[in-house]
Amino acid sequence: MTIDRRTLLLGAGATAALVALPRPAQAAADATAAAANTKTWSADHSDNGWSIEADTIEPFRIEGSPATVRLHPGAAALLLHVARRWHYEVSPLRGAKDVLGHRTDRAVAAAFESNYLSGTAIALPGAGDGLWPHQKAIVRDILADCDGVVRWGADLSPAAEGHFQIDVRPDSKTLTRLTATFDNRSVKRNGPRPGAVDDPTARERRAKARRLEQVQADN
Template sequence: MSATPASPLSRRGLLLRAAAVATAAAALPYAEALASPAYAAEPRTYTFPEAVRAGVARAKARNERLLTGARSAGGWPMETAADQGGSIATRPVPGTPLAGLQLRSGAPESVLVHLVRRFHYEIAALQPGEAVGWSAPAGLRGTARALASGTAVRIRPGHYPPGTEGGFFPVELAVLRDILAELGGVVRWGGDDRNVDESLFYLTVGPDDAKLASVAERIRVGAPTSGQSAGVLVDVHDQRRRAAADALARRQKNAV
């Protein structure tokens, strides 16, 4: 028996398919949009509606304006501006007097805001301007380049200038190590770098890292990993927590 030929797509079907392609294209860098399965599956003879082509053109213009072409630690794209329609925007830091932090949306935002909140509650109360996220790429060197990708923060840089060690008291350092252990090692402290920068905290894993996604989700749903959530003090000297923090510290120090 011969197979029944497939029915041609209706005009409505073509328009719905084109709308789906436009949505996917707007969310991808231009080159990736053209290589995406949704785009590749279209017949070569099909002409996209003007709205679709305009959306792709806007995405291309946005990326040309914002993307530097360079990547920071973990493979995150560096951007030339924040709050300009790209992946980096100002995010609130609930429970603090901070006006907000310019961070990469999604998992980086969840993880770094949580870190800043615990720092505020458990190490030193932060004042406006004492935590900084995105910074322009020009002049950034080494691990500080993560600031330009929205995947890093500086906390109280005036108190912990680059190149200076010993800015934290032992009890503060114990809390700091506990925070890093709670975050599963996806964040590294600049105090462990060869070029010491004790105000810097940055992601060391990439956009597709499963642990990063897991940690971010745990924070978002308020799983009991650090006394329920940031702002609830925990016993950082608990034997198990201290062992986990010490083990991570050894691994990260040795990974210089």
């Protein structure tokens, strides 16, 4: 069954919450600790095995939103699928500044951050203060769409709920298959409209999402 994503969000009954801002002293301490853990990534490949080559990076528009993001073309189909569903079902993307893709700054606080250097990771907004349970369930459903090719930062250490990365090497057969699938389903090729999605609460989809969560959260 296919349902409208905005209807799904309204049905979830999410409510807004006030979040206390950190005290200045604590914020300064956090910034100092982060700086102390920062290292320079000197390898020619990112942590997921993709080459770091700035001239391969291209800009891509996220369907249904005003946002664009710079990515490696080989990683784009899956990461754009993640970003599009995030926009409709988790937190709206209002412009280019809402999405982080490729970057050239080699300073990293964790190895997985190097995947931005190869254009094979994105950071999306709305997760800084933690996601609601229904939002996490949707993210798990998105990951199930991607058959383990995309990994969520919530399953990494340190956890980063806005982070998503390609978790296979560029010669992955599953990556190739899914890239073709998502390309064929794009709006430009008469695929489903951006606001339509298979029901993430369907029993088989929930079961698939739980199985993948067990695998990715344990690795």
